[in-house]
Amino acid sequence: MPEQLIFAMEVTLNGLMAGVLYALVALGFVLIFKASGIFNFAQGVMALFAAMTLVGIMDGQVPFSHLINAIFGTDLHHFGWHIPALLAIVLTTGVMVGLAWCVQQFVMRHLVNQPPIILFMATIGLAYFLEGLSDLMWGSEIKNLDVGLPQGINLWIDEVTFNIFGYGFFIDNLDIVATIIAALLVVSLMAFSQYTKEGRAMRAVADDHQAALSVGISLNFIWVLVWSLAGFVALVAGIMWGTKSGVQFSLSLIALKALPVLMLGGFTSIPGAIVGGLIIGVGEQLFEFAIGAPYFGGATQNWFAYVLALIFLVFRPQGLFGEKIIERV
Amino acid sequence: MKLKLASLALGALMAAAAPALADLTIPALNYRTGPYAPSGIPYADGFSDYMTLINERDGGVGGERINVLECETAYNTEKGVECYEQTKGEGALVYIPQSTGITYQLIPKASADQIPIWSVAYGRTSAVNGKVFEWVFNLPVTYWDGASVAVKYAMEQEGGSLEGKKIALVYHNSAYGKEPIRTLEALSEKHGFELVLLPVDHPGQEQKAQWLQIRRERPDFVFMWGWGVMNQVAIQEAANIRYPMDKFIGVWWSGSEADVVPVGEGADGYKSLTFHGAGTDFPALQEIKTQVIDAGKGAGDGTKWGEVGYNKGVYTAAVVAEAIRHAQEMAGTASITPVQFRDAMETLEVTDEEFEALGLGGFAPAISLSCESHSSPRLAAVQQWDAEAGTWTLVSDYMEPDFEIVDPLIEEDSMAYADENGIELRCD
Numbered sequence: 107m108p109e110q111l112i113f114a115m116e117v118t119l120n121g122l123m124a125g126v127l128y129a130l131v132a133l134g135f136v137l138i139f140k141a142s143g144i145f146n147f148a149q150g151v152m153a154l155f156a157a158m159t160l161v162g163i164m165d166g167q168v169p170f171s172h173l174i175n176a177i178f179g180t181d182l183h184h185f186g187w188h189i190p191a192l193l194a195i196v197l198t199t200g201v202m203v204g205l206a207w208c209v210q211q212f213v214m215r216h217l218v219n220q221p222p223i224i225l226f227m228a229t230i231g232l233a234y235f236l237e238g239l240s241d242l243m244w245g246s247e248i249k250n251l252d253v254g255l256p257q258g259i260n261l262w263i264d265e266v267t268f269n270i271f272g273y274g275f276f277i278d279n280l281d282i283v284a285t286i287i288a289a290l291l292v293v294s295l296m297a298f299s300q301y302t303k304e305g306r307a308m309r310a311v312a313d314d315h316q317a318a319l320s321v322g323i324s325l326n327f328i329w330v331l332v333w334s335l336a337g338f339v340a341l342v343a344g345i346m347w348g349t350k351s352g353v354q355f356s357l358s359l360i361a362l363k364a365l366p367v368l369m370l371g372g373f374t375s376i377p378g379a380i381v382g383g384l385i386i387g388v389g390e391q392l393f394e395f396a397i398g399a400p401y402f403g404g405a406t407q408n409w410f411a412y413v414l415a416l417i418f419l420v421f422r423p424q425g426l427f428g429e430k431i432i433e434r435v
Numbered sequence: 436m437k438l439k440l441a442s443l444a445l446g447a448l449m450a451a452a453a454p455a456l457a458d459l460t461i462p463a464l465n466y467r468t469g470p471y472a473p474s475g476i477p478y479a480d481g482f483s484d485y486m487t488l489i490n491e492r493d494g495g496v497g498g499e500r501i502n503v504l505e506c507e508t509a510y511n512t513e514k515g516v517e518c519y520e521q522t523k524g525e526g527a528l529v530y531i532p533q534s535t536g537i538t539y540q541l542i543p544k545a546s547a548d549q550i551p552i553w554s555v556a557y558g559r560t561s562a563v564n565g566k567v568f569e570w571v572f573n574l575p576v577t578y579w580d581g582a583s584v585a586v587k588y589a590m591e592q593e594g595g596s597l598e599g600k601k602i603a604l605v606y607h608n609s610a611y612g613k614e615p616i617r618t619l620e621a622l623s624e625k626h627g628f629e630l631v632l633l634p635v636d637h638p639g640q641e642q643k644a645q646w647l648q649i650r651r652e653r654p655d656f657v658f659m660w661g662w663g664v665m666n667q668v669a670i671q672e673a674a675n676i677r678y679p680m681d682k683f684i685g686v687w688w689s690g691s692e693a694d695v696v697p698v699g700e701g702a703d704g705y706k707s708l709t710f711h712g713a714g715t716d717f718p719a720l721q722e723i724k725t726q727v728i729d730a731g732k733g734a735g736d737g738t739k740w741g742e743v744g745y746n747k748g749v750y751t752a753a754v755v756a757e758a759i760r761h762a763q764e765m766a767g768t769a770s771i772t773p774v775q776f777r778d779a780m781e782t783l784e785v786t787d788e789e790f791e792a793l794g795l796g797g798f799a800p801a802i803s804l805s806c807e808s809h810s811s812p813r814l815a816a817v818q819q820w821d822a823e824a825g826t827w828t829l830v831s832d833y834m835e836p837d838f839e840i841v842d843p844l845i846e847e848d849s850m851a852y853a854d855e856n857g858i859e860l861r862c863d
Contacts (some may be wrong), residue, residue, distance in 0.1 A: 113651060120643050175736070183736070246472030248667065248693045258675050258701075276650055278675055347640065350671065352697025355470040356638045356664040363641070394644040405608040405634035407641060 109273075116267075116275045117395040118388055123281030125387020126288045127346055131364040132371065132379040133291065134339040139373045141312045141332040144214075144225045148233035150361025151240075152202075152337055157344030157353045158240045159201050161249040164194040169243045191253035195341070202337030203330075210330045218325075237358060246355065251348040255283050284346045288380065291342060295335070295376055304331060312374075362408075366415035372428025381426060389414045458502035459495070459759060459771065461486070462522040464532050469509035470638065471663050473693040474744055476735060478533065479505070481748020483734035484727045485719070489756055491726055496759045497769040512536035519544060528759070528776045529553055531751060535611045538571075546570045551777040555751050556581075556687060556710055560614060564849035565781065565809040566860045572780055572809040574754075574802060575710045578686065579844060582615035582658070583836030584815040585684050585708060586622045589656045591831075592682075597628040603654040605645060605661065605669055608634035612660045615686075619658075621840045628655075639665025646672040659685040666694035674701025681706060684817065690827070691743040695820045703822035706830070708815045711750040712798040713827035715741035719794030720749065743818075743827060750799055757785050757793075781806050800833045806862035 131153065138146040146152075162169060166185040174182055189197070213228055256279035264274035299305035310318040311328045319325060344353070347360055371382025390407040398406030418426065463482060466475035486501045495501055504525055506518035515537030519530060529551045532538045538558035545552045546569065553572045554562070560579050562571040576584075590597050604619060606612035616632065623630040631654055633645045639661065646669075649657060657678065661669055666689045673683050681704045685694070690707020715721065720741060728737040739745045762771045762779030771779075785802040800812045814833035821828060853860065 113647075117644070117647060120647060124641060124643055172736075241468060241472075246468060246476060248473045248697050250697050250699065252699075257671075259677065276647060276676055351640055351664050351668045354473060354664060354667075354697075356640065359470070359638050360640060391644050395647075399633075399644070399648065403634065404632070404645070405636045407644065408636045 112271045112273050114392065114395060115271075116273075117391050119275060119277060120281070121388035121391030122384055123277065123285060123387070124391060125367075125384040126281070126285045126380075127343075127383075128363045128367050128386055129380045129383025130284065130288050130291070130339065130343040130346060131360050132367040132383055133288075133295070133376065134336040134343065135361075135364055135368055136371075136373060136376055136379045137295070137336045137339065138332055140376075141308055142214075142225075142329055143222055144229060145222070145373070146336065147226060147229040147361075148236055149336065149340060149364070150358040151233045151236045152205075152340035153344040153347065153360060154353075154355065154357040155205070155236050155240045155344075156198055156202055156337065156341035157251060157348040157357060158244040158249070160194055160198040160253075160341065160345065161251050161348070161353050162244045163197050163201075164189050164191060164253075165249075167244060172245060173242055195253070195345075198341055199338055202341055203334045206330050206333030206337050209333050210326060214329060214333075215326065233358070237355070241355075249348075249353040251345065251353050253345060253349070255280055255345075255349050257349065280346070280349060287342060287346070291339065292376055292380055299376075304328075308332060363411070366411040368425070369415035370418045370425055372425025374429050375425070375427030378425055378427030386411045386414060459499045459528055460502045460504050460522075460526045461755060462504045462506055462518065462525070462527045462530060464508050464515055464518050464530065464534075464537065465505055466508050466510040466533065468507060469511070471510040474663070474688075474691060475510065475533070477691070477693075477739035477742045477744030478748040478751075480733065480735035480739045481745035481750075482531075482752045483748070484723050484740075484745075485749045485752035486756070487727045487732050487734070488719070488723050489752075491730075491732065492722070496756055497763040499759075499763075499769045501756070501759070508534065508537065510534055512540055516540050516544075523548060523550060528771065528773050529755065529780075531555060531755075532558070535559075539610075542568070542571055549777075550773040551780060553751075553755075553780070555747070557611070561845045561848035561852060563808060563810040563813075563845050565806050566862045567849040567853045567858055568809060569861060570777060572804070574804060574810045574812075575799065576813050576815050577810055577841075577845075578611075578614035578660070579618040579841045580810075580813045580836040581686050581708050581815055582618040583622060583841050584834045585658050585686075586619070586626065586628075587834050587837065588684065588817050588831055590626065593655070597626045597655075600628045600656070601631060601652065601654040602628050602656045602658060603631040603633055603649055603652070605633045605635060605642075605649075605657060605659045607639065607660060607662050607665055608636050611662065615658070615660055617844060618841060621844070622837065625837075625840065635661070635665055635669070637665075638663060639668055642668050642672050646676055646678075649673075649678060650676045655682065657683045659683070659689045661685060661689040661694075667697045670695060670698045670702050670705055673705075674698055680704035681819070684708065687747075687815070690818060690820075692825075692827075693744075695822070696825070700822050702820055705820045706817050707820075707827075709743070709818045709827075709829070710799065710815050711746050712795075713743065713746065713818050713829060717795055717798050719753070719798075720746075722794060723749070746798075749795075753790075753793055753795055754783075754785065754802065757789070758783050780804060781809075 134149045138144055166187040168182045171182045260277045260279050263277045268274035307323045308328055367382040367386050371378030390410045393410045394406050465479035483503050486503050490500045504522055508515040531553050535557050538554040541552055551570050556576050558573055560577040562568040562573045619630050635642050685707040687708050695702035727733050758779050762775045763769050765779055766775045783804045787801050800814050802811045804811050814835050816829050816833045817831040818827045819830045
């Protein structure tokens with residue numbers, strides 16, 4: 107088999123894995139947009155906030171310690187305990203539920219019936235607020251996140267592919283774990299929305315707010331639920347990306363990777379986020395390998411993802427799996 | 436009673452304001468917030484803590500206290516320019532922009548306002564040419580010098596020749612990241628090595644394609660001109676593909692604790708260029724610990740003491756303090772102006788003995804500036820990370836660049852700038 111073809115296969119596999127990581131971020135956007143029509147600009151910052159909180163809880167860091175020390179002249183930093191990863195994840199999920207409640211109670215509830223652009227602007231404000239809050243609560247340092255996920259080359263795949271092709275493929279163990287977790291997450295979310303009372307209520311709200319209200323569904327509860335789920339998805343994305351690069355403020359920029367995925371997969375489809383992520387992941391990696399690096403000097407991934415999404419938009423404006431809405435005047 | 440309170444308040448205000456008027460003001464364009472804060476905080480702490488030591492221990496320089504005027508830029512160029520505009524009326528002696536983007540914006544402004552700029556191993560490389568750049572200094576070393584030193588070090592490691600070898604440059608796809616390319620291209624022609632260029636788009640969280648290419652092409656050395664999250668991801672990816680870390684060399688902005696600690700054991704053996712010493716085994720740093728940090732007068736919480744970024748801040752502050760001292764001697768007055776500070780920078784000599792007297796013996800090589808050369812000593816060393824001990828150690832001597840290659844490039848670029856801007860050459 108030609109060498110270039112073997113390399114292309116390796117790049118494709120890595121692209122699929124990278125796509126799963128993009129899809130994890132995109133999922134949070136989809137959940138909120140589907141249920142409330144809000145494009146949540148703060149989703150990336152929620153991933154940052156969740157990951158910072160997780161590390162802070164695990165390491166027993168005193169929240170707001172810089173502020174407390176500055177005001178009271180104390181020297182507080184850590185409680186002196188270390189909490190196991192699983193318990194810390196549960197506690198962080200609780201914090202994200204609390205955040206969801208606060209967002210609904212103090213922001214979104216007051217903006218019911220406002221045009222979508224107002225809601226979008228509110229989420230921009232929320233993003234800046236959360237970024238500042240994360241800084242104030244946990245500090246700006248890069249934090250090491252170790253919840254026990256494996257990292258580095260998968261030796262089994264390396265060996266098997268070497269025996270077949272004479273060249274061992276590089277697949278990161280973390281990417282494999284991310285793929286499994288993303289698959290579980292999607293299946294769970296779909297099962298939740300299909301088979302539970304709350305899930306069906308969520309779908310009802312997504313279809314028609316007023317009709318849902320008329321049959322006794324609490325919009326407040328559903329939106330808290332949706333923001334909580336988006337918060338949990340943000341936590342999962344934060345764990346994956348934080349393990350990869352350390353937990354730091356640039357984590358919030360991963361939202362930029364989710365936008366082309368959403369444009370491609372559709373803003374209202376959970377499977378769309380996954381398929382969109384995979385297409386973007388493979389597309390950008392293959393383009394970089396075959397055309398970008400040899401002919402454009404490299405670093406084409408970022409813009410190519412958007413070009414690919416725009417091409418799809420021309421032919422299918424609602425995205426691959428989005429709902430086609432025709433409004434007649 | 437009200438009158439008494441008002442008098443007290445006025446008195447307190449005057450007492451608070453009075454020393455500031457007599458102080459020597461150094462604006463500190465710091466970035467303690469935002470995505471690059473992990474790099475900005477240690478430097479800001481180191482700079483302020485050294486100046487606090489000078490103020491507390493010596494009563495300032497020549498009897499004048501140093502007033503470090505912090506302004507937060509969040510590493511944002513627009514905010515940096517705002518900081519300049521806000522602080523230049525406060526009697527600023529020198530600007531240290533801490534960002535190549537801010538430096539480029541301030542060069543014309545500060546030149547017009549006659550306030551010197553010192554871009555500490557960043558900014559416009561050709562500002563070395565003092566005949567063109569009257570108000571800009573970029574000691575102690577430039578990116579082009581750094582690229583040349585990295586090649587020299589690689590050559591030493593390979594037994595004196597790089598003929599037929601392959602060097603990959605993983606770089607931030609920005610003006611900063613592209614800085615070493617011209618130098619490396621010229622050096623690849625001279626020494627016969629192949630140069631592979633691998634740009635990484637900002638912010639650099641996804642570098643899979645670049646590292647798969649490195650895995651396929653197996654370069655003999657990988658150099659990195661990275662920044663922020665790009666550094667941690669690159670070092671992690673290098674560890675993932677099991678690239679030998681002792682062949683992976685970053686520029687001085689890719690070689691701090693923040694870059695290697697998140698990678699854990701995988702970063703062990705990673706190398707980077709540096710222009711100052713590592714660790715805390717210097718009397719001045721010990722004095723900072725006892726007289727500033729332990730006394731509760733530190734700018735931060737003291738956790739950054741001795742880190743690479745912190746030591747950069749100490750180095751910068753020490754050179755500024757020496758330049759002030761020299762300016763005071765030249766001007767015959769303690770209260771110097773920005774013009775006098777610039778004049779002092781152009782004749783500044785900090786010898787090894789003087790560094791020793793400052794409690795920084797062996798911390799950095801001697802400095803000797805002139806009207807023609809606004810950078811000195813133009814030397815860099817290589818430091819290596821020990822993940823288990825959590826320390827950087829210098830593993831080479833300070834090396835000079837290949838001046839035959841670098842200086843003509845500086846001359847060409849600076850003269851082009853002079854032509855474009857109608858600048859008359861000076862220093863005759």
